[in-house]
Amino acid sequence: MQDHAASGAAAGSGTELLDSAVADLIRGTGASVAMLYLLPRNDTTLHLAVLAGAPGPLAAPWARVPLVAPMPVADAVRHRSLIWLGSQEELARRYPRPALVLPYQFALGAAPIRTGATDRGGLVLLWPGSHSAEMAPEERRAVLGGCHRLGQLLVQAESSGHPVRPGGHPRVLPPPAPPPPGPAEGAAAMEFVQRLPGGSCALALDGTITFLTGAAAELLGTPAAELLGTLPWVSLPWLDDPSVEDHYRAAVISRQQTSFTVLRPPDRWLSFHLFPNATGLSVRILPATRPDPADEPPASLPPTSAVPNRATALYHLMHLAATLTEAVGTRDVIELAGDQLLPAFRIQSLVVLTSTQGRLRVEGRRGSHPALMDRFDGAPLTADTPATHVLLTGVPGFFDDFAELERAYPTAGLRNAVAACAFLPLIVSGRPVGSLVLAYDRPHRFEPEERALLTSIAGLLAQALDRARLYDTKDRLAHSLQAHLLPHTLPRIPGLDVAARYLPATRGMGIGGDFYDLIQLDETTAAATIGDVQGHNVNAAALMGQVRTAVHASAGAPPDEVLARTNRLLTDLDPGLFTSCLYVHLDLAGHTARLATAGHPAPLLRQPDGQTEPLDLPPGLLLGIDPASRYPTTEIALPPGAALALFTDGLAEAPGVDFDDATAALAEHFALALDQTMDEVADTLVRYAERFTPGTDDIALLLINARHTGS
Numbered sequence: 001m002q003d004h005a006a007s008g009a010a011a012g013s014g015t016e017l018l019d020s021a022v023a024d025l026i027r028g029t030g031a032s033v034a035m036l037y038l039l040p041r042n043d044t045t046l047h048l049a050v051l052a053g054a055p056g057p058l059a060a061p062w063a064r065v066p067l068v069a070p071m072p073v074a075d076a077v078r079h080r081s082l083i084w085l086g087s088q089e090e091l092a093r094r095y096p097r098p099a100l101v102l103p104y105q106f107a108l109g110a111a112p113i114r115t116g117a118t119d120r121g122g123l124v125l126l127w128p129g130s131h132s133a134e135m136a137p138e139e140r141r142a143v144l145g146g147c148h149r150l151g152q153l154l155v156q157a158e159s160s161g162h163p164v165r166p167g168g169h170p171r172v173l174p175p176p177a178p179p180p181p182g183p184a185e186g187a188a189a190m191e192f193v194q195r196l197p198g199g200s201c202a203l204a205l206d207g208t209i210t211f212l213t214g215a216a217a218e219l220l221g222t223p224a225a226e227l228l229g230t231l232p233w234v235s236l237p238w239l240d241d242p243s244v245e246d247h248y249r250a251a252v253i254s255r256q257q258t259s260f261t262v263l264r265p266p267d268r269w270l271s272f273h274l275f276p277n278a279t280g281l282s283v284r285i286l287p288a289t290r291p292d293p294a295d296e297p298p299a300s301l302p303p304t305s306a307v308p309n310r311a312t313a314l315y316h317l318m319h320l321a322a323t324l325t326e327a328v329g330t331r332d333v334i335e336l337a338g339d340q341l342l343p344a345f346r347i348q349s350l351v352v353l354t355s356t357q358g359r360l361r362v363e364g365r366r367g368s369h370p371a372l373m374d375r376f377d378g379a380p381l382t383a384d385t386p387a388t389h390v391l392l393t394g395v396p397g398f399f400d401d402f403a404e405l406e407r408a409y410p411t412a413g414l415r416n417a418v419a420a421c422a423f424l425p426l427i428v429s430g431r432p433v434g435s436l437v438l439a440y441d442r443p444h445r446f447e448p449e450e451r452a453l454l455t456s457i458a459g460l461l462a463q464a465l466d467r468a469r470l471y472d473t474k475d476r477l478a479h480s481l482q483a484h485l486l487p488h489t490l491p492r493i494p495g496l497d498v499a500a501r502y503l504p505a506t507r508g509m510g511i512g513g514d515f516y517d518l519i520q521l522d523e524t525t526a527a528a529t530i531g532d533v534q535g536h537n538v539n540a541a542a543l544m545g546q547v548r549t550a551v552h553a554s555a556g557a558p559p560d561e562v563l564a565r566t567n568r569l570l571t572d573l574d575p576g577l578f579t580s581c582l583y584v585h586l587d588l589a590g591h592t593a594r595l596a597t598a599g600h601p602a603p604l605l606r607q608p609d610g611q612t613e614p615l616d617l618p619p620g621l622l623l624g625i626d627p628a629s630r631y632p633t634t635e636i637a638l639p640p641g642a643a644l645a646l647f648t649d650g651l652a653e654a655p656g657v658d659f660d661d662a663t664a665a666l667a668e669h670f671a672l673a674l675d676q677t678m679d680e681v682a683d684t685l686v687r688y689a690e691r692f693t694p695g696t697d698d699i700a701l702l703l704i705n706a707r708h709t710g711s
């Protein structure tokens with residue numbers, strides 16, 4: 001039922017237009033599961049839009065995948081290439097996070113969906129565990145052809161004025177319907193099933209019981225009418241064990257037979273044999289003897305009404321734990337926690353609170369209750385609210401409905417903000433440092449097991465936030481150091497329109513050695529430089545400052561001499577780091593520029609008519625290697641209206657993409673911005689880089705436009 005609801009919720013987004021193409025992909029590739037992701041324009045997160053071959057709850061942890069996430073579909077879209085993982089071992093080696101959560105046998109392919117130069121989304125396909133470790137050529141052709149068709153459908157929908165957008169939930173396609181048996185076949189099949197020893201039942205892909213024999217009901221100890229349409233681990237308390245649902249997941253994902261033995265209290269052992277296919281699972285139930293004690297399953301906890309059940313909750317908790325290991329900053333932690341907790345526990349809002357100068361401070365939020373922000377942000381710690389009480393005492397608070405909350409805190413002012421809520425302490429090293437607020441839009445009964453689980457999750461989140469805040473502090477200090485080593489403003493030089501940008505890496509170490517500078521020499525000449533010191537640490541930033549100083553000291557000399565002097569200084573210092581550098585001498589009166597490079601990417605030259613291409617400069621050795629290195633100089637015309645783009649490789653470089661091709665794509669964007677100011681062009685190029693590069697390297701950009709006379 002949950003899958004059908006999700007399908008309906010997504011229908012208004014237009015995703016139903018993709019149904020037949022996804023179904024054709026399943027048939028044409030032989031895959032068992034398909035996950036279609038859409039990438040909305042100017043977004044950096046892939047959204048799961050259509051799911052086939054698996055139930056919606058199973059895919060909930062993967063509903064949103066940031067482009068920078070270490071996930072197959074994100075890499076496929078970023079690198080614009082098909083990714084193939086032929087075994088669980090290969091998945092674990094290359095992508096440990098999803099492998100930890102899905103320890104089953106299957107093959108996986110991920111491919112980008114593109115039209116022209118526009119990324120539209122990505123596709124993930126799973127094949128049964130019996131699939132070969134290699135992808136067959138016909139499968140590759142079918143996948144790429146299917147992605148092309150999906151891209152064309154998205155373009156057609158956009159052209160018609162009805163673009164397809166991801167819905168609030170993925171659209172879950174129903175499994176293919178088996179051919180209906182004839183009257184004689186149906187009777188023969190039923191007679192066949194009744195003759196089999198033990199009991200038989202059938203499960204839909206989402207785990208609900210769709211059929212069972214009288215013998216199966218007798219073995220399970222429950223009338224058939226009470227079991228049909230239910231999940232066995234919900235309607236049968238003794239099956240509410242994580243290992244039981246784990247076997248079901250293994251069968252659905254791997255499409256391979258699996259078996260397990262479990263105790264039906266008080267003393268009856270049953271063995272379950274699961275046989276999956278594209279439409280569901282056939283289950284054989286047989287009496288069994290007590291297994292060897294070494295293989296005996298752990299005892300189940302008493303049944304509760306908590307949502308979700310224990311197995312599903314543990315599934316999401318494991319995914320959350322694995323996910324948080326990838327988070328680097330506070331915002332990452334809160335976004336990733338929200339992605340996992342909201343669907344897993346059917347929570348509507350999540351708010352993280354800390355204290356600053358005696359007041360509550362909202363660190364971040366996810367969900368649909370903005371009123372919670374107004375109630376808590378800036379509230380004094382002396383206020384009588386559950387959020388302050390939890391932060392000061394470390395004791396969690398659970399309120400099944402608003403009446404219960406209002407009795408405990410009549411002055412909290414939360415009417416119309418929540419229907420039920422949990423306030424959980426964020427404890428680090430034994431002391432509360434914040435509060436986690438979970439809000440529901442309807443009354444919610446918090447059972448003891450769910451309370452314990454949510455409290456444990458808050459502890460896990462607190463540790464991740466503590467690490468993230470330390471990272472944020474170090475990151476701010478590192479970037480403050482680097483910012484002080486870069487020019488605060490560019491000089492105003494008559495005849496030039498200039499702009500510069502510096503963007504730190506979005507992942508990894510937060511400090512690097514990229515630098516740029518613009519120096520006015522006299523009324524008609526100026527110098528520009530850009531470079532990149534090897535490494536991402538304080539040493540790289542310090543050396544960057546020394547290189548800038550050395551270039552400044554030699555500015556005005558011929559470009560080859562400026563680089564030669566800087567090179568000799570670096571080799572004398574012997575810092576153990578190499579530096580690329582480009583130096584440009586601008587003659588504004590003569591409308592020329594002379595350039596020399598020390599292993600740095602050549603700049604882009606845009607002519608007044610818009611023709612744009614990288615300059616062909618003689619290569620020079622990186623600075624700091626050979627004190628006798630020479631750096632040839634090239635002179636070019638720089639007429640009014642022409643522009644130069646000096647950049648570091650982080651602006652264009654992407655894994656799996658040839659650097660010349662990446663530079664050519666960057667040149668196309670530079671050419672299209674002919675009528676914009678250099679500030680506007682800089683923003684255009686930065687947006688391009690944020691979309692198409694992995695963000696693992698710093699970016700420095702310096703744009704120089706020779707103005708027309710009188711402009």
